[in-house]
Amino acid sequence: MRSAAGENEAVISAVPGTGPDLRRLLWRRRLELWRRRARELARRFTLLAGALFCALLLVFGKLDIRAVRYVHERAGDIGALVMGVVRVPLALVASAGDAVGELLALRAENARLREENRQLLRWRHEAVRLAVENEALRRMLAMPLVEAVPRHTVARVVADSGSRFVHTRLVDAGEDRGVRVGMAVVDERGMVGRVIAVGRHSARVLLLVDLNSRIPVVVEPSGDRAILEGDNGPLPRLRFLPLDPRVAVGDRVVTSGADGLLPAGLPVGVITRVDESGMRVRPYVDWARLDYVTILDLPPVEPPAEDAQPAPPLAADLVAPGAAERRMR
CATH class of the missing domain: 2.40.10.340 (Rod shape-determining protein MreC, domain 1)
Known part of the structure; x- marks a missing residue:
């Protein structure tokens, strides 16, 4: 690698006017390569350490060691304390959610009851109107003169x-x-x-x-x-x-x-x-x-018919006097 770097330095020095810029570029590339290798090594080390820690936990969990039991007990106590502290806000959040749900349900029920109340009021007003109308018609039809009129x-x-x-x-x-x-x-x-x-x-x-x-x-x-x-x-x-x-x-x-x-x-x-x-x-x-x-609707009263007039005399009777006597003979 050093020989390659020396060769690069020789090439860079041989090219006039480009030495400092190319050097900075090469150093940046080298730093980037070192960072990638460091991240890869850290990832591998982290995986190895995690696997080793899990294996140790499994081993110590199977062994009846006082220190391990103590750690387990303290961890349980700490977990119970943490869960007790966390449970209070969780319970508050749950109760608040229930209260909000009940409030929304009450609002919907209230709106439904209001609409039902409006419908009942409309029906009540209609029933009262029909009752008044029915009573007025009954009183009207109960008049003796109205009952006597067929139409x-x-x-x-x-x-x-x-x-x-x-x-x-x-x-x-x-x-x-x-x-x-x-x-x-x-x-x-x-x-x-x-x-x-x-x-x-x-x-x-x-x-x-x-x-x-x-x-x-x-x-x-x-x-x-x-x-x-x-x-x-x-x-x-x-x-x-x-x-x-x-x-x-x-x-x-x-x-x-x-x-x-x-x-x-x-x-x-x-x-x-x-x-x-x-x-x-x-x-x-x-x-x-x-x-x-x-x-x-009463039938109109028509005036009585005029008295019948006597039939006028025949023209022959008027012209020929004594005709009636001749017919009688």
Whole structure:
């Protein structure tokens, strides 16, 4: 190796201008080779030492030597102490993991219970709504006059006129359910009004209190007939009573049926005021709670047929006087 190095030195010295750089390069290569050999020797020594240590452990483990037993005991004590120290944070980590898992499970259960609670509340509101609707329909159908009418239509109020000068309601029944203009409309309390316009699937009802409402009524028990006239106020008034009416506060007002469109006997309201300004009637209907109505389908009252007129005389009888006597002869 020294001869090779000497030869390299001779070659390097023979080349002009390149001596120092080539020397540094060669020394680096030599150092790299020495490092590789050192690492290889260290690896081999480490493997040999590890194998020797394992063999010694096996040998000493089989021998009953006091020092070995002492080392084993101390190692066990140290291991137990280390495991005891390590077990505490491990137990804390495990309990924290369990707590986190339980918290996530509780959150999921809480979300499920909240959704179930919302569904139950929706079902409860729907059940209450259906119960109220069912009770209103039962009361409406239990009216004697409604039971006496073979054909009637139950409809729901879907819109209000929303005006101070027009008092009407829009219901969800129209020509598709046989509703016609002029039909009487009632609820479970009494007379609501009459149908004034009909569409395909809806109809508009003119209320008793509207300015354009005129309904023939009769006061009970006196039997005095009058016209109930609305004025856009809460208390319609009685008009066209007899000269000496026998009415008093608290008397009941019902329809008379004199117009041939409304049935007789529909409850309208009760007289609440009798003075010089007129007589006012408070309707039975609660306009703020008007939800379902019944449209009565009554057959129209047709006027009686005119009396039969005698047949006109024959033209021959009129032209030839005495013809009847000749036929009799």
